[in-house]
Amino acid sequence: MMLPRIGVFDSGVGGLTVLKAMAEQIPAHYFYFGDTARLPYGTKSAETVARYAIGATRFLEAQNIDLLVIACNTATALALPLIKEAAHVPVVGVVEPGAAMAAEVSTQRAVIVIATEATVSSHAYRDALQRHGLEAYEKACPLLVPLVEEGWTEHPVTEQVARIYLGEAMAQAPGHADVLVLACTHYPLLAPTLHRILPVQMQIVDSAESTARAVRQMLREKSGCHPERSEVTSATERSRKPALSLSKGNPLPEGGPPSEHRTFRFYVTDSVDKFKRLAARFLGRQVDNVEHVDLGG
Amino acid sequence: MMLPRIGVFDSGVGGLTVLKAMAEQIPAHYFYFGDTARLPYGTKSAETVARYAIGATRFLEAQNIDLLVIACNTATALALPLIKEAAHVPVVGVVEPGAAMAAEVSTQRAVIVIATEATVSSHAYRDALQRHGLEAYEKACPLLVPLVEEGWTEHPVTEQVARIYLGEAMAQAPGHADVLVLACTHYPLLAPTLHRILPVQMQIVDSAESTARAVRQMLREKSGCHPERSEVTSATERSRKPALSLSKGNPLPEGGPPSEHRTFRFYVTDSVDKFKRLAARFLGRQVDNVEHVDLGG
Numbered sequence: 278m279m280l281p282r283i284g285v286f287d288s289g290v291g292g293l294t295v296l297k298a299m300a301e302q303i304p305a306h307y308f309y310f311g312d313t314a315r316l317p318y319g320t321k322s323a324e325t326v327a328r329y330a331i332g333a334t335r336f337l338e339a340q341n342i343d344l345l346v347i348a349c350n351t352a353t354a355l356a357l358p359l360i361k362e363a364a365h366v367p368v369v370g371v372v373e374p375g376a377a378m379a380a381e382v383s384t385q386r387a388v389i390v391i392a393t394e395a396t397v398s399s400h401a402y403r404d405a406l407q408r409h410g411l412e413a414y415e416k417a418c419p420l421l422v423p424l425v426e427e428g429w430t431e432h433p434v435t436e437q438v439a440r441i442y443l444g445e446a447m448a449q450a451p452g453h454a455d456v457l458v459l460a461c462t463h464y465p466l467l468a469p470t471l472h473r474i475l476p477v478q479m480q481i482v483d484s485a486e487s488t489a490r491a492v493r494q495m496l497r498e499k500s501g502c503h504p505e506r507s508e509v510t511s512a513t514e515r516s517r518k519p520a521l522s523l524s525k526g527n528p529l530p531e532g533g534p535p536s537e538h539r540t541f542r543f544y545v546t547d548s549v550d551k552f553k554r555l556a557a558r559f560l561g562r563q564v565d566n567v568e569h570v571d572l573g574g
Numbered sequence: 575m576m577l578p579r580i581g582v583f584d585s586g587v588g589g590l591t592v593l594k595a596m597a598e599q600i601p602a603h604y605f606y607f608g609d610t611a612r613l614p615y616g617t618k619s620a621e622t623v624a625r626y627a628i629g630a631t632r633f634l635e636a637q638n639i640d641l642l643v644i645a646c647n648t649a650t651a652l653a654l655p656l657i658k659e660a661a662h663v664p665v666v667g668v669v670e671p672g673a674a675m676a677a678e679v680s681t682q683r684a685v686i687v688i689a690t691e692a693t694v695s696s697h698a699y700r701d702a703l704q705r706h707g708l709e710a711y712e713k714a715c716p717l718l719v720p721l722v723e724e725g726w727t728e729h730p731v732t733e734q735v736a737r738i739y740l741g742e743a744m745a746q747a748p749g750h751a752d753v754l755v756l757a758c759t760h761y762p763l764l765a766p767t768l769h770r771i772l773p774v775q776m777q778i779v780d781s782a783e784s785t786a787r788a789v790r791q792m793l794r795e796k797s798g799c800h801p802e803r804s805e806v807t808s809a810t811e812r813s814r815k816p817a818l819s820l821s822k823g824n825p826l827p828e829g830g831p832p833s834e835h836r837t838f839r840f841y842v843t844d845s846v847d848k849f850k851r852l853a854a855r856f857l858g859r860q861v862d863n864v865e866h867v868d869l870g871g
Contacts, residue, residue, distance in 0.1 A: 321611060420721065434738070437730075
């Protein structure tokens with residue numbers, strides 16, 4: 278069995294929530310690129326973000342990926358069409374899968390979207406949700422990312438901040454909103470806190486889970502069956518170097534079918550140590566295969 | 575009377591606390607450059623920070639400044655010698671003035687330094703304080719900048735966060751520490767909150783006030799008298815364009831001596847509107863003369 282090779286691109290560590298959700302659902306080799314030296318993307322122009330993202334795309338394509346996931350809300354919101362145009366593999370962003378899942382879940386056709394300031398300003402979620410016939414109220418929550426990165430995911434301060442933000446959002450959103458979209462890849466780590474605060478009738482949709490579902494669906498369509506049992510072929514396959522020589526990470530459970538072990542490789546443009554420290558928090562386990570790369574700029 | 579022309583460089587808005595402290599003490603024309611498109615500098619290498627800072631230095635020198643203030647802790651900590659080497663005007667950083675003032679104020683010869691993670695990792699303050707014979711305990715407070723930028727300077731959440739950070743710092747610092755150094759240009763906005771929390775015997779030294787004092791001192795030495803009454807001359811003076819045609823900002827009080835009105839000009843590499851919004855919070859008044867500039871990269 279040949280596992281698919283999935284590239285995951287983010288400006289930093291947030292995309293690890295998307296990686297985690299995919300890894301739980303899709304056996305694959307994963308190549309994660311975190312552009313940690315140039316984050317945050319939120320303050321940068323669409324042209325600059327596209328240039329950075331396309332540089333990362335080239336790097337990941339050189340790892341012979343079959344599919345590229347843009348696990349970064351800003352890059353998706355500002356540059357997805359340009360990335361798709363530049364890429365030689367199928368590309369999945371995080372916005373449309375989140376909007377599609379919100380559309381499935383919401384019976385009231387009204388949702389609240391919480392995100393960073395940059396994502397809210399882009400209105401990418403509002404537009405995507407409108408295409409699904411949903412009314413959206415977007416609320417910027419700039420303190421939540423720093424709180425997650427500080428490791429205060431289960432902390433009274435974070436709960437208090439979340440109460441303030443959600444209180445403001447619910448005061449202004451349509452009263453019948455029944456879904457909260459977590460439109461930032463850091464926020465899934467706050468889901469337990471948010472569940473405690475939200476009215477019981479409100480459901481949470483997060484971009485990590487919904488993107489993992491979209492990727493699984495795409496692989497299934499590509500192969501005509503479940504990716505778990507599929508052989509994904511691609512134009513780059515002939516030139517592949519063996520992955521096993523570099524393999525660490527999770528082997529499949531003992532007693533399973535003889536198969537290629539899946540591997541996880543991480544590439545970052547800034548400090549490897551800082552990435553490892555944060556990654557452990559996001560993935561719930563230590564990561565080893567982290568390499569520093571320099572794409573210039 | 576010819577006012578001195580002072581360039582102020584920061585990665586963003588934090589340096590405005592330094593500008594404010596200087597403007598209260600030193601009549602001058604101020605040229606503020608905020609590299610908002612490339613912040614934060616804290617995660618970047620010394621070489622990259624130096625390259626950005628030198629680009630900004632060139633830009634400010636083209637405004638015929640007499641003196642350059644590096645109002646950014648990271649740029650000072652990582653790149654001050656390189657900036658000094660590249661500049662054609664005298665350069666003042668924020669670290670040494672803060673350390674010098676702490677050395678004057680502390681009777682116990684032991685201080686606590688609070689700063690961003692990047693500044694703490696550089697140990698620039700610890701080293702500067704040691705040169706003054708002071709023992710220093712450095713504590714990173716990553717949530718304080720986002721809290722200030724969210725505008726929560728007088729907010730129960732901020733007080734709670736500050737209590738946690740200072741509690742941790744005081745538990746580990748030498749028991750006789752009698753000065754708290756605010757080693758981040760955002761923190762002066764939190765001084766009232768910090769004063770409420772600190773033991774009464776602890777004094778606060780901030781880099782804005784101390785840098786303003788160092789600049790006043792430097793201008794005084796340069797001119798042999800108070801800058802308020804001085805004429806600062808420089809090599810660039812012959813080529814100066816008249817500043818008054820662009821003048822807005824604070825005229826001197828009515829009834830004062832006939833003099834050139836001081837002016838404030840702001841240059842930013844990212845959104846002008848976002849800078850204006852944050853600047854109003856830092857300066858306590860609206861700013862008008864904000865221009866977008868693009869230095870590439």
